[in-house]
Amino acid sequence: MRTTTTDLRAMGGLYEATASVREPTTPEELAALFQDAVAQRRRLTLIGARRSFGEHFLPPGDAEGVSTARLSGTTRLLSTEADGGIWVRAPGSLTFEALHREYPHHLPHHPPTGDRISLAGALAACAHNAVGFFAEEVRAFRLMTPDGAVHECHAAAPGLAGELFRLVPGSFGALGVILELELRLFRVRERQRAEITVLEHGPTQGYAALERLETLYRSGDYPLGRGLFFFGRRGKSVLLGDRIVVPEPHHKAAPLPLTDDATRRNIVAQGLANRVPGLVSPLQGLVLRQGRRFHAGLYGFTFFQRSYDRAYDYLASPEVLPRVLRALGIDPRLTVCHQTFAVPVERRQSFLDMYFDVFDAYPELEARLEQQDLIRLPECAWPLHAAHGMPGGAYLFSVSMSVRRGQSHEARARTFLGEVSRRAFEEQGVKVMLLKQAHCEPALLRRMHAPFIEALSALKQRVDPHRVLTSRMLDALGL
Structure with missing residues (x-):
């Protein structure tokens, strides 16, 4: 051995x-x-x-x-x-x-x-x-x-x-x-593709897209996936619906970044986004226009984070472009603070209100924000999952922020996620999922x-x- x-x-x-x-x-x-x-x-x-x-x-x-x-x-x-x-x-x-x-x-x-x-x-x-x-x-x-x-x-x-x-x-x-x-x-x-449609693109206020997400879940529409993305502290939201299609030969749809096979291009884009995350939100807003449709191969759609998984190997390599990117300050580790919360269905809107209320007290972190997304899952049969015991299923809310290890914004991101964790659990029974990072005190995690x-x-x-x-x-x- x-x-x-x-x-x-x-x-x-x-x-x-x-x-x-x-x-x-x-x-x-x-x-x-x-x-x-x-x-x-x-x-x-x-x-x-x-x-x-x-x-x-x-x-x-x-x-x-x-x-x-x-x-x-x-x-x-x-x-x-x-x-x-x-x-x-x-x-x-x-x-x-x-x-x-x-x-x-x-x-x-x-x-x-x-x-x-x-x-x-x-x-x-x-x-x-x-x-x-x-x-x-x-x-x-x-x-x-x-x-x-x-x-x-x-x-x-x-x-x-x-x-x-x-x-x-x-x-x-x-x-x-x-x-x-x-x-x-x-x-x-043969010829099956994933089709990703931008169903809603509008203000977060009022949570109209959130309620449409619940309607889509209950109806079974877009069975390949449904997801809601929030931009900024109280900005816009985008609702995506995914399904399998067999497009006609003449039908052309744009590829969606990360779901295609241009792995190195995606790695470079992720490296730049990690270095300057403030660029992500406006660019996503331009790409994800309401009514727009994208196509992706089913493998690429299923494993869309595969370029992230390979990023360190490439960005830390001695090749010319990675060396240039490192000189520009891109950390091959693509360091992020992220966390996922399991939210009871009936608490979905009150949790988001609380989350954004806390976020308002950390305005400097908006520039570090990479992603805030919400998905709707059915009831969980597995006792050791954070969503187990939530009748009718749960919403999973994930937040991710690009940080530089050891710098002040990393500490602030951890403090922010810790405060959300405490309030979410104590006020609403929302748990931090153990699948991702957990930025809260071990004692709170053990109570949770x-x-x-x-x-x-x-x-x-x-x-x-x-x-x-x-x-x-x-x-x-x-x-």
């Missing part, structure tokens, strides 16, 4: 670590590593494909990393459905990019937006897209817990395996390693997610009584 000293860098650029990392290649090596850690009272952190935005895969100072990227396994076709969809069994260490190479005419239904995330990582994080949860399309998985046992987990499994099926999604590597999983993929037909912590801690005591598995995030939660 190879052991290396590795630099670990979270997406979003705020968090980094240098750690000793073990790289097992077989389940037997992984089980031996767990056994050794128990015997020597060492702690381990599962780092997977290293694609989280926060401190989920960063080991605390007394822990080693465990990379699952080299675990052996093969992908197998299990069955084909009448509509052309398929069920496959794949290694948990496989990335969505690699899965697509094996099944180029199929895509997962609700994956995260980056294609170099591993399948196991997406399930353990209970990832989602704009209309649903990735875990909905996973019907079974094999999990190795730190005691070395392997569990065949599915909805009807009795006892511990059934509990693990329900609580692994959203457990962020606290319960074990997902060795394999079975998931459903849908067929991508007390049911999560209680459920996960009880199950962890049964499968990991020596508390072998940890991470900086799990430490913050007291797990």
Whole structure:
């Protein structure tokens, strides 16, 4: 088993670590590593494909990393459905990019937006897209817990395996390693495209677009996605609706940036936006005009953040253009402060009012703003997700600001998000999602997610009584 000293860098650029990392290649090596850690009272952190935005895969100072990227396994076709969809069994260490190479005419239904995330990582994080949860399309998985046992987990499994099926999604590597999983993929037909339509572009005041978003959700219109974007502190909002179309040969629609295959151009644009985020809002306002339609390939639309995921590799390279960009002050890490809130449906407008009221007290941050977006998800069946227990589903509101590490606006952005977190939870029961960064006091985070912590801690005591598995995030939660 190879052991290396590795630099670990979270997406979003705020968090980094240098750690000793073990790289097992077989389940037997992984089980031996767990056994050794128990015997020597060492702690381990599962780092997977290293694609989280926060401190989920960063080991605390007394822990080693465990990379699952080299675990052996093969992908197998299990069955084909009448509509052309398929069920496959794949290694948990496989990335969505690699899965697509094996099944180029199929895509997962609700994956995260980056294609170099591993399948196991997406399930353990209970990832989602704009209309649903990735875990909905996973019907079974094999999990190795730190005691070395392997569990065949599915909805009807009795006892511990059934509990693990329900609580692994959203457990962020606290319960074990997902060795394999079975998931459903849908067929991508020839010439099918994603069509993105600007449905509303108008003042935020009055939240007309917000109510139309709720109407679209209830009617099922635009089933590929629906999203609402807010510009500035109390500026305009834009509502997008997405669906799959087969355009006529003569129909020409503009490509939407980030969803096309011009990866390097998109990386450069993101680097410039991160350096001068104040340019983003007016440019978006020009592009996203009401009634305008864009087309994108379904792979590019599904994994539209793939250029962001590759940005550091290119921007830190010795090539000429990246060197020029660095000379202009572009940080290859594209550092951002961001956070996502799970909002009960009935609180959607009052939460936004509170959010913008707080934002008014931080006027200097408007120039750092990259994105404020809102999506509407159905009721969540996964107990460890922040939206679980919200009748009728939830709204997920995300805010992202470009910052320079160590500078005053980073501290102000963190303070702003911390204040919103406190007021949102105490006044409205809105929780910070653990999937992204969490800019609030650990004590507040533990109060906010007390049911999560209680459920996960009880199950962890049964499968990991020596508390072998940890991470900086799990430490913050007291797990």
